[in-house]
Amino acid sequence: MAFLLKSAHIVDPALGLDGVADVLIEGDRIAEVGPDLAAEGAEIIDLTGKYLVPGLVDMHVHLRDPGQEYKEDIESGTRAAAKGGFTGVCAMPNTDPVTDTGAIVQYVKTRAAEVGHCRVYPSGAMTRGLKGEALSEMGDMVARGAVAFTDDGHGIQDAGMVRTCMDYGKMFGKVFMSHCQDNSLVGEGQVNEGVVSTRLGMLGWPAEGEEVQIARDIQIARLTGARLHIQHITTARGLALVRAAKDEGLDVTCEATPHHLFLTEDAIDDTYPTVMKVNPPLRTAEDARALALGVADGTVDAIVTDHAPHAAWEKAREFAFAPFGMTGLETSLALMITHLVKPGVIGYGRLVELMSIAPRRILGVEEVRIEAGATADLTVFDPELAWTVGADGYESKSDNCGFDGESLTGRATDVFVGGMRTLAGGSVC
Amino acid sequence: MAFNHKHLIDITEYSDADIMTILETAKAFSQVNERAIKKVPTLKGKTIVNMFNEPSTRTRSSFELAEKRLSADTMNFGGSSTSTVKGESLIDTVMTLDAYKIDCIVVRDKHAGAPYMVSQASPAAVIDAGDGKHQHPTQALLDLYSIWERKGGFEGLRVGIVGDIGHSRVCGSLVPALKIMGAEVTLVGPGTLMPARPDVLGADHVSAHLDDVLPDLDVVYMLRVQMERLEGAPFPSIREYHDLYGLTRRREHLMRPDAIICHPGPINRGVEFDSYMADHPERSVILDQVYAGICVRMAALYLLLGGADNGLSA
Amino acid sequence: MGTTTPKAVIMDETAVNRALTRIAHEIVERNEGTSDLAIVGIVTRGDILARHLAELVREIEGVEVPLGSLDISFYRDDFATHFAPEVHATNIPWDVDGKRIVLVDDILFTGRTIRAALDAVMDMGRPRSIELAVLVDRGHRELPISPDFVGKNVPSSRSENVRLYMSETDGRTSVEITDVAPGARIGSAPLGGE
Helix, strand or coil: CEEEEEEEEEEECCCCEEEEEEEEEECCEEEEEECCCCCCCCEEEECCCCEEEECEEEEEECCCCCCCCCCCCHHHHHHHHHHCCEEEEEECCCCCCCCCCHHHHHHHHHHHHHHCCCEEEEEECCEHHHCCCCECCHHHHHHCCCCEEECCCCCCCCHHHHHHHHHHHHHHCCEEEECCCCHHHHCCCCEECCHHHHHHCCCEECHHHHHHHHHHHHHHHHHHCCCEEECCCCCHHHHHHHHHHHHHCCCEEEEECHHHHHCCHHHCCCCCCHHHCCCCCCCCHHHHHHHHHHHHHCCCCEECCCECCCCHHHHCCCCCCCCCCCCCCCCHHHHHHHHHHCCCCCCHHHHHHHHHHHHHHHHCCCCCCCCCCCECCEEEEEEEEEEECCCCCCCCCCCCCCCCCCEEEEEEEEEEECCEEEEECCEEC | CCCCCCCECCHHHCCHHHHHHHHHHHHHHHHHHCCCCCCCCCCCCCEEEEEECCCCHHHHHHHHHHHHHCCCEEEEEEHHHCHHHHCCCHHHHHHHHHCCCCCEEEEEECCCCHHHHHHHHCCCEEEEEEECCCECHHHHHHHHHHHHHHHCCCCCCEEEEECCCCCCHHHHHHHHHHHHCCCEEEEECCHHHCCCCHHHHCCCEEECCHHHHHHHCCEEEECCCCHHHCCCCCCCCHHHHHHHHCECHHHHHHCCCCCEEECCCCCCECCCECHHHHCCCCCECHHHHHHHHHHHHHHHHHHHCCCHHHCCCC | CCCCEEEEEEECHHHHHHHHHHHHHHHHHHCCCCCCEEEEEECCCHHHHHHHHHHHHHHHHCCCCCEEEECCHHHCCCCCCCCCCCCCCCECCCCCCCCEEEEEEEEECCCHHHHHHHHHHHCCCCCCEEEEEEEEECCCCCCCCCCCEEEEECCCCCCEEEEEECHHHHCCCEEEEEECCCCCCCCCCCCCCC
16 A cells, blocks of 8 residues: 655655655655655545654553443543544553553553554553552563553552562663552642632642652652653643653653643632542643743653543532543644644644654654655644534543543644555544 | 521531521520420421431431421431342432422431432432432531520630531531631641631631640630541541640640530540539530530421422422 | 602691690590500501501590501512511500500501501500501402591592502692503502602
């Protein structure tokens, strides 16, 4: 199968590409990049006015499979990813059973190969059962394809345990991804501690509950020499800690989500909207502004969604009973274009770094260049397409999207994964 | 005067005029409660469900009595037998109650926001009888009534609230209500018992030292130390708490001669007070508050279930 | 509130005073004096008339009879179909047990107000008897209630409103008939006139 992609605006900052050209895909690879290409027998797709970039990767996604397939499964989750323009996602290990052995990693990879609409890079638990008490079988998981270790959903409470994980696991060369949450400060916290927790009478989840563990994990990364990636960072001071670690030369990276960038605690009003209940919680407008600056200046390495689907009935509960998390795969690219690229905060080159190049580099998965010989993992989006979130439903099994009803500009139209078309004219293949 | 409310969930949605209407109406009901026959046919044929998803004997009794004295049909629902304990969601429970064709649901729940959820799931009028650490509007109204009876008004009145403010749904309604009525509010307690942002509630001043503020107060509102609600260890011992924040005879010389003492009950003698202050014949209005609870709840039910003017019927 | 157009003045101040004086004499005569007599006016207007009647009885008999006012808001049977009325204080600072109570209202119409007032008084105790004095009986009774003392019988249409204005609250004393504008409420004049 061959595709000739005509007249797309190609952006690949790794190659310094930022202009209109044609791309010929043959088999699973890019065969040629250049002006006015022609190819006998190739399906020609006119991409005039659209952008073509290295395939986007969301390095923080909950596919809920195995165990909670009523919320999402590998088929529906990767379908949502394709719809959102992604060629790959990193699956979090808080499945049931927990992804803490090679067998579960194997299952996720096998299942994704069978039914997936994008690549799935499984991450494995740092500690057995995500309990923070004993090492998981990291070697076994790496052997079956795990790309990273994380206890996402939980902060590891014991500093010594973090050290043990890093000291042991660093031999595999994978990144350790930290969900930072000190339970002695966070407790049963529901929303950001401050104005909203006081007004609504809910337990507060203080910024410091996150910052304390960011600081700690940076220290332990220095101590052990392990690679550290801070997940879903939310506060100005947390970002300052990461910035200082980078300045020091430590191998520390971090990610931010669109909901922490573009929503604040003020979205939680007297109606107790459980869709806005996420972990870490939505923070202040000041924090959101600091995150946007971090995205622009490079302190934030990657944009991730923390796509966390939940059944409608689970969210239709008292706020304290509702689970944390919102979906994000189908809105991430559009939110970034609408709120950061269009207003001029970042350019398309930086967008590609945040959503494709950095996630691939941090996870250590194959890097993609828009050049001959590269694997044909490509994302095409229309930067001017205006649409309303949720107006045509969602590909995800769940609809707990905090941006439902919002008008956005820009949307993926075509996606190729290893030369296979997974999104065609906005429809998932 | 138009009283345009369907629910009593968030006291901040009520104006000073609305609150005065409730207090004036409560005063009229006070006359009923003083009679030999303490019952009027006002809500004859109306059905009210007391949905208490967490135990509360006092508040429920007060509502139940208020409802019965208005001749409403009442049903208690909840407690340890509540369906939510059996796994049914709150919304499903409310839809079940709704099928009984009811007019009003009085909601007590340990979760903040539950009364709002009930109001979204049911066409009935909803009264918040305390939700989590959020609000307890009828408690605030009965407190205002008791203060009004003794002080005649609120403008410029200096009210100090002492104790566990951070875990208090009473404060969630009382502080904003006092501000709506024009009072000046000081919160008193250690940092461990303060909310993250006292200013958001509307507090004018915050102090950790009772003796410093006592001389300025017209009303000293002692909060119950809710031992069952304290997650950690907010103070070292009852002994030290009583020493720092207990309203005791040895502190009386610091109080204004006409300062009154309130408490939402039930009181802990030896913690918030000594018996001298709890039972003080001139200062303590604690039992007046209990009585005010019936009158204020009758008034709220009367005004909320009162027909066309609040949009319930044509 | 819909506007009302005055149609006719049925009683002027002289007529009202004359009627009250006659009723006061009738009350004393019917009760053979003032023993156990008490006068209760229904707010708002009946209580003002009651005050006048008590004053007149004092002039006639030289005796101060117990006077009270009654708010029937809590006893209305139209609660579900009308707005919650503003509640005025009931003030009956004496024991109703054994009293011969004269209930006073301004305009007798359907009888529902009196039904409510009877219930309200009964809930306060056990009077020996209750009699009803009204300034105007305009007919259209919906309940088996008839007045013992009437100032004036005024045949009226259901589409008309008959209202008493008193100098104390309205700046003039008169009984007037008006057409009821669509949507306007039939009943007592609002306090302080329109």
